[in-house]
Amino acid sequence: MADPSTYRPAPGSIPTEPGVYKFRDVHRRVIYVGKAKSLRSRLTSYFADLTSLHPRTRQMVTTAASVEWTVVSTEVEALQLEYNWIKEFDPRFNVRYRDDKSYPMLAVTMAEEYPRLFVYRGPRRKGVRYFGPYAHAWAIRETLDLLTRVFPARTCSNGVFKRHRQIDRPCLLGYIDKCAAPCIGRVSAEEHRVIVEDFCDFLAGRTDRMINNLQSQMEKASTALDFERAARLRDDIGALRRALERQSVVLGDGTDADLVAMDGDDLEVSVQVFHVRGGRVLGQRGWIVEKSGDDDMADQVGQFLTQFYGEQVEQAASVSVEDGHASADPVPREVLVQALPPNVGEVREWLSGLRGSNVDLRIPQRGDKKALMETVARNASGALAQHKLKRAGDLTTRSAALTEIQDTLGLDTAPLRIECIDISHVQGTDVVASLVVFEDGLPRKSDYRHYAIREAAGDGHSDDVASIAEVTRRRFLRHRADLAESSPVPPPPPLADVSGGDLAPEAAIDPKTGRPRKFAYPPNLFVVDGGAPQVHAAAAVLDELNITDVAVVGLAKRLEEVWVPGDDDPVIFPRTSEALFLLQRVRDEAHRFAISFHRSKRSKRMTASALDGVPGLGSTRRSALVAHFGSVANLRQATIEQIAEVPGIGQMTAKAVQEALVEHNQDTEKTGPSS
Structure with missing residues (x-):
């Protein structure tokens, strides 16, 4: 545990201007980013008596090895720079408002010749219009089932579409008139696009015009004695009205607003957001995050607004629709909160800049908006209560598992970063390897890596031991190369950076891109899939590279034995051990990742050979x-x-x-x- 006094800046050297600061650990990794109206006042508070600090803040300052800062001219610039650095460095001790689940959306592929409607989860893509997010996928499917009666656009996959085009027969939805069957030419591409555009207009809130139009058509059909068409239009109007009933009007004045509510305790914070467009609740999201320090609700609201709307605007910019349709504005006209952030003027100005027009950031005081805010707050409280019931032991269990691994294997510290490698092949062909990373007991998928084995045997039999040695060597040679680019003697921590760059060379930062390297710091524990031979091969590579601060173990599948280099007998964890469960999860994830890569590589080879x-x-x-x-x-x-x-x-x-x-x-x- 580091002593914060060893890297505390000299008295009076910290400027009093606004700015953004970074704490780094011994590997020069950025572990925390913050902003301050007065850098001197804020940074001085971190070097107070450790017993007076919040537990998470205390852990951060004792993990850090240096602190540096960048002075800016205004607090609005500080907001933007803080957001950019948190996104770039992904600091471990910053709260990241990532969804605890992937919320489903209704996607419309406008860039395709025959646009498709479907339920979608994941990152947004170009040429696709999105509606939502929705709390449940079944809500989207029920809405689609109602609306495809009126807007019979295709919902099938591209493979199904091509197959029915080849056999020149529609699917079941085409037979029951819930799809216009463009696959067999029942409608042209232009006619099908008109259907899809009407569908999008309806979901975008332009409902009255559409219902009035259908009502007029129904009356004309009835006057012309075309009662069959009139009855069909009557049923279509009923379907549209039933779909509208699912999105009840909560604000009568057609308000576009986001309502943000929070509830928390000393450890965690629950956040709920209701998206209201045209007076109707069109979406809802929720987060449960660990509390970062002693910040009150006002500070947490400011942090959330910065991260959430910054990412929303970036996503909207990256998925600009190519067919001329404007995507919905990610920042609404009103943002309603329970507590205003301390720098409310700067946050309001920043949000207005993102939107391109004024944004009203305020606390609702009366009427329907206050009543709806109370509903959002109850949802936040309920979500926190459910989270505690559902995951009461998760944080404690992960911590206990890491501590048990440390004690059982005799490690100096708990293995906060675990890396695992696995080899996959078929009779010595298409040999590949995977490397997965777990931090704090959770997978960090952005750091996963694939390897194509260069030294695979050519006689139909793969040498797993040699493959593991190769992957281990390649992974830690990368680490050595990154360290070699930095100064051999660690420089003193920089005191100030008014130019926007770093004053000291950093092993963890790529000087060409300015972005953090993924593997510039070693794991605490390196796991290989296998027994004693595989473990000895990996340990020999580390000895060869003179790497002494990484523990190596192997997990054999048959009896789930943990092998340690130099020991003739394996370490046996109890079957009910949380530590063994964590190691199994890491190993199984590496196996899954290797198998998926191997299958894709084999598929490409078989395609070429055929x-x-x-x-x-x-x-x-x-x-x-x-x-x-x-x-x-x-x-x-x-x-x-x-x-x-x-x-x-x-x-x-x-x-x-x-x-x-x-x-x-x-x-x-x-x-x-x-x-």
Whole structure:
């Protein structure tokens, strides 16, 4: 545990201007980023008596080894710089308002010739319009089921769409008139796009015009004695009204607003956000995060608004729709909160800059908005209570597991960063490896890595021991190279940085990109999938590289034994041990990650071998064939005429492709698949 007094800046050297500061650990990793109206006042508070600090703050200052800062001219600039640094460095001790789950959205692929409606989770993509997020996927499916009666747009995947286009028959939805069946030409691409655009207009809130239009059509059909059409339009109007009932009006004046409420204790904070557009609640999100220090609700509100709307604006900018449709503004006209942040003027100015017009940031005092805020607050309190009931032991269990690993294996510290490697192959072919990273007992997927093994045996048998040695060497040579780029003697901690850069060379920062290197610091525990031979191979590489601060163990699958270098007998953890469960989870994740990479690599090789040697078929045409049919299996089922429809493929080449696939299939059936 470091002593904060060893890196405390000299008295009077800290400026009194506003700015942003960074704490770094011994590996020069940024572990905390903060902003301050007065840098001197804020930083001095971190070097007070340790017993008076919040436990998380105390852990941060004792983990840090240096502090530095950047002076800015205004607090608005400090807000933006703090957000950028938190996003870039992902400091361990900063609260990150990431969703504890992936919220489903209704996605519309406007960039496709025949746009598709579907439930989607994950990062936003270009050319796709999104509606939501929704609390539950079933809510989207029920809404789709109602609305496709009125807007019969396609909801099938691209593979299903191509298959029905080939067989020239619609799917069940096409037969029951819940899809306009563009796959068989029942409507043209332009007519189908009009249907999709009407669907998007309805979800965007332009509902009255659409219902009035249908009402007028129904009356005209009734006057013309076309009672069948009138009855169908009547049912369509009913379906639209039932869909609207699911989004009840909560604010009668057509308000566009986000309502943010928080509830917490000394350890965790629950955040709930209701998105109100056109007076209706269109989405809801929730977070449970660990409390970072002694900040009160006002400070937490300011931190949340900075992170949340900064990311929302970035996402909106990165997925600008290419077909001319403007995406919804990520910052609404009103942001309603329970407590105003201390620098409310600067936050309001920053939000207005993101939106491009004035944003009203305030506490609702009366009427419907205050009543809705109370509802949001009750949701935050309920979410925190459910989280405590559901995960009462999670934080304690992870901490206990790491402590048990430390005590059982005799480590100097708890293994806060664990890395694990696994090898995957089929009879010595397509040998690959994976490396997964767990920090604080949780997977850190941004640091996962794949390796293609260079020294795989060519006799049909893979040498797992040599493969593990190669991956270990490559991983820690990368670490050594990063350290070599820094000064061999650690420089004294910089006192001030008024230029926006760092004054000292840093092993953890790439000087070319200015971004943190993923592997510039070693793990506390390095796990290999295997027994004594695999562990000894990895340990020998570390000895060769003179790396002494990384513990190595192996986890054998058969009896779940933990092997330590130099020991003739394995370490046996109790079957009910949380430490063993954590090690198993790390090993299984490495195995899953290696298998997925191996399958993709083998699939590419098999695709190439199946079409290898076909006269007149180069890599470009081969890729065009697979892209057109989706897979080699689909291509194998196609006729010569269907293959010849692919641009650049003639009748002779199509016949040669079919013959090659038939011959390859017969060879596979004779030899049998490898395992």
